[in-house]
Amino acid sequence: MPGIKKWQYTKGLHEIGNGIYAYLQPDGGWGWSNAGLITGDDSNTLVDTLYDLQLTHEMYKTMQQQVTSHLSIGNIINTHSDGDHTNGNQLFPEATIIASKSTAEEMRHAVPPQVMADMLKKAPPQAPIRKRLGAFDFNGISQRFPTETFDREKNIVVGEKQVRLLEVGPAHTLGDTLAYLPKEKVIFTGDIVFAEAHPVVWAGPISNWITACNTILALDIDVVVPGHGPITDLSAVEKLKNYFLYIFDEASKRYQAGMSALDAAYEINYDMFASWKNSERMIPNVMAVYRDLSTTPEPENVHTIFAWMDQWEQRHQEG
Template sequence: MSTWSYSKGLHDLGNSIYAYLQPDGTWGWSNAGLVTDGEASLLIDTLFDLKLTREMLDTMSRAVPAAANIDMLVNTHANGDHCYGNQLVAAAQIIASERTAREIPVDPPTVLAGLLQQAPQLGQFGTYFQRIFGRFDFNNITLTLPTKTFEGQLNMKVGDKALQLIEVGPAHTAGDTLVYIPDERVVFTGDILFIGGHPIIWAGPTANWLRACDRILAMDVETIVPGHGPITDKQGVVEVKGYLEYVYQEARKRYEAGMPAMEAARDIPMDRYASWTDGERIVVNVDSIYRELSGDQSHPNKPALFAQMAALALDRG
């Protein structure tokens, strides 16, 4: 596995490429990236709120002069912890897959702000919601949408550095994108990779996510920056792929036996992943696989799923 330290802040990957890490990588604590060449700069993702994004941008601009004015921003997917800070770089060209651009407005920060405000009256759900999201400030965020979209693959340059934006969704979300810098053997994966934590299948199908893992494994890459967790190498990809294969196989057995999804989520043995964080996400993963197996094309019922995750998380302490 990779030997990069897992500490908060900017990590120099070499040749003017940087990762910005936020331990411990659990709900909302996402990673971002910076690529520069001369005065040209590209930011990979913003963070979950304005304070965190501002802190990241200040850290970057102090360390890297080109980061004082971000030219381009890539949002790897639509989850708020990768795009809610976009307004702080609104002068940049904001690039995302077409599916991501359509999905960003679906979960506005006002909903999260409202739920946090109501949390004391929401019982078990409120306790859980406060626990996972209570350290973020969702007020005063103006959703700032992509100004340029693509489908499939977009080849681009930051100065003279060649980058490939590779759409691999729907998987974690509707339009997941990898940011690949082939000459430097670096890839930023967004939430196709959670290292040391349970991934979460909001969109699927699982097969697409497995193909995304295979695509990374086929790349000539040495340094892999996940959406959450420490910098990794291909062994980290193998572990995430193994998790997805295992959960899919176990969920399918229980689906075919007629076991309800929530019961299956509690029944699947997860001992081998006991050290991984956010184990309650098995609820969403089994629900997604069940809907996939039944041919249900509807969107996940997020309020119900968060309530079920709350019950499981609080049961397990």
Template sequence: MTSQSWTYAKGLHDLGHGSWAWLQPDGGWGWSNAGLIVDGDQSLLVDTLFDARLTAAMLDAMSDATGLSGDDIGTVVNTHANGDHTHGNGLCRHAEIIASEASAKEMAEVDAAMLHTMMTAAPNLGPSGKYLLDIFGNFDFANVAERAPTRTFTGELGLRIGDKPVSLIEVGPAHTAGDVLVHLPEDRIVYTGDILFIDGTPIMWAGPVGNWIAACDKILAMDVEAIVPGHGPITDKAGVRKVQTYLRYIDHEARKRFEAGLSVRDAAHDIALGDYASWIDSERIAVNVDTLYREYRGDTSPPNIVALFSLMAELKR
């Protein structure tokens, strides 16, 4: 079965074996994917969505397909800390919520209230504010259902959902501090979270880039036929290789400009995107270059988020 077997349409897609993918085109900022695994009377939800309204609609569709409501979900796994994968956790009131230890720490540091405050201020922030409204204006950060992880792990964690083995594999820091893959070895399915953006530009908040490239290698070594990315259409190993090639290309191009003494801003403007220019959200190169520059310097301080969104707005214009 190839990735062409699935259409990229909004809603629930049956992967077989009691597994589903929830897709949200166009896969851009905030339009994330999720998944559901059911065996017998046990269930696992891979990620929730950016606000309560979107998550409730997803859970309603999953209930129509399986008879399981949000209150029936036994386990939620958050693949990483970003709100578009966590802000509906609270609609699964009785679930054990599992995340990597690093992700749980990140979730506590950046909550929906901060996003709501930022968006409230956006109309007064000029071009940067317009950019924020363009990318996040469809989401309601005043109406979320946040719920922190109740169980954390590092490395790998094996679960059973009914008779189905599920392996949680920590591959971060990469996209974020604590990225996790959800692998169903017997069913040849993997949910990757934001280790994969398909037909969209990956964004490297954490790095190092070598960890992200290695995470792609880990997926490529799996015997899988359905690969559900964090954003974009269901893919195959060719899609994984494209993401990996982008990461290697940006690393190579950023390193040249770093060694030539260019600033992050100048490098982000200067790097030719070529085939990658057709991927949505190409302005994320600003974040990727900044993260790579900090890696090259050995700088472990957090990124200047305000400055990076300003630079992305500039590149988008």
């Protein structure tokens, strides 16, 4: 099996081998997700769609150009509920949309794309939300929800290929699912793996995410396609696991000492992950540890978390 160096981190479709492809969107920051294509007769399967209709359309056009001009999509696997992995579903009205039951449920309660579009429209020119999401167009998206759901595990067949869907959430979100091709030794992890960036814990508990890392590490895998970032291998999963062990440990000490989560996020040294992007995610991640440890976790407001992350970015830019 060729080394992972074979795949450059460039925008577009990259063949992994045996009719399996990854579609990458550098730099992998907020909203810039990866997707996958597993080809097989008339049941070609997408692993996730992208954040808006234009990006998803562009991806599909690239696949038609590089794979086959009459590429029909039989199935879409949604690895989790986030819009950057599901908003393009509507472009494939005939496809069966497969997701874990928890993901399907979570999608129904997520902030609708039109609300995001209105929020962006109303935001002043300098607002951080514009910097983070201004490149995406949330207008005209009507969500297509999963049409086939499962609990914990499901096997599907794509042409000759076996695909094992393993639900490992709640971790990043409530119903995170891995798509694993055992014969080809390839795994699409959705946002259970962020390569070369801080992950972001929305749901937790972190112990579940560590278990998810162990699940992946126990499988026979050559190639890992992360939800964001370059194509990688199991070394990225090992690093991610170490990140969580470290953050959990450091945040726990500060929790026991009575420090606030926000102060702890600023105090914890993350030098060993200094090359990773999106350090602002230390804030939700430390908050997740506090939530895991508390017997009476306080409800969190996602707008507050983003405001804190914006402040973090500002402070780190200043100095």
